[in-house]
Amino acid sequence: MKCIFFALAFVVNPLFGCSQTTDEQDVLSLSKKKFTWLVQKRLDSLALILDERIRYVHSNGWAQNKKEITHDINSGKLIYTSISVKSSEVRLYDKTAIVNGTGIFDVTMDGKPLTIELSYTEVYVKNKDKWLLTSRHANRMP
Numbered sequence: 838m839k840c841i842f843f844a845l846a847f848v849v850n851p852l853f854g855c856s857q858t859t860d861e862q863d864v865l866s867l868s869k870k871k872f873t874w875l876v877q878k879r880l881d882s883l884a885l886i887l888d889e890r891i892r893y894v895h896s897n898g899w900a901q902n903k904k905e906i907t908h909d910i911n912s913g914k915l916i917y918t919s920i921s922v923k924s925s926e927v928r929l930y931d932k933t934a935i936v937n938g939t940g941i942f943d944v945t946m947d948g949k950p951l952t953i954e955l956s957y958t959e960v961y962v963k964n965k966d967k968w969l970l971t972s973r974h975a976n977r978m979p
Contacts, residue, residue: 861927864934864961867968868927872920872940880907888962888969896955896975918943918950932963939978954978 857865867886874882884907893901901909909915925938936959943952960972 857927858929860929860934860963864927864929864936864968865925867961867970868925868936868938868959869922871970872917872922875910875917876920878910880911883907883910886968886970888964888971891970892972894972894974896953896977914947916945918945934961934963934968935959936961 871886887903889903891903893906920940920942922938922940925936928935939956941954955975956978957973957975959970961968962971
């Protein structure tokens with residue numbers, strides 16, 4: 838009877854989804870923490886996960902590097918009021934992880950409040966056992 842149960846579990850499990858690897862869980866957790874840190878203006882935490890050569894592209898085409906990201910948040914030019922992730926998934930390729938997600942971003946840009954539904958792609962690279970965000974690109978949802 839136990840053999841039948843384990844055989845059935847082996848066959849049925851892929852039909853209902855596979856469990857994530859530790860790296861996949863770590864990257865998704867880091868991506869979600871990053872959003873919390875953006876809202877909380879936790880620049881110290883953000884600085885630890887942003888690669889020195891990051892390209893952070895917003896839905897309007899505006900691109901920032903690491904220094905610009907932290908400066909604009911610190912100065913109040915860009916304020917993340919709330920971020921609600923609707924979906925996110927990760928794909929791993931050796932030491933590279935790609936996160937695709939959607940969410941609702943409430944921000945204030947140059948003093949103007951905006952609510953934007955976005956899809957986004959984030960690229961993380963593992964360097965010395967640490968995941969770093971190297972690229973991010975967002976698009977407005979139709």
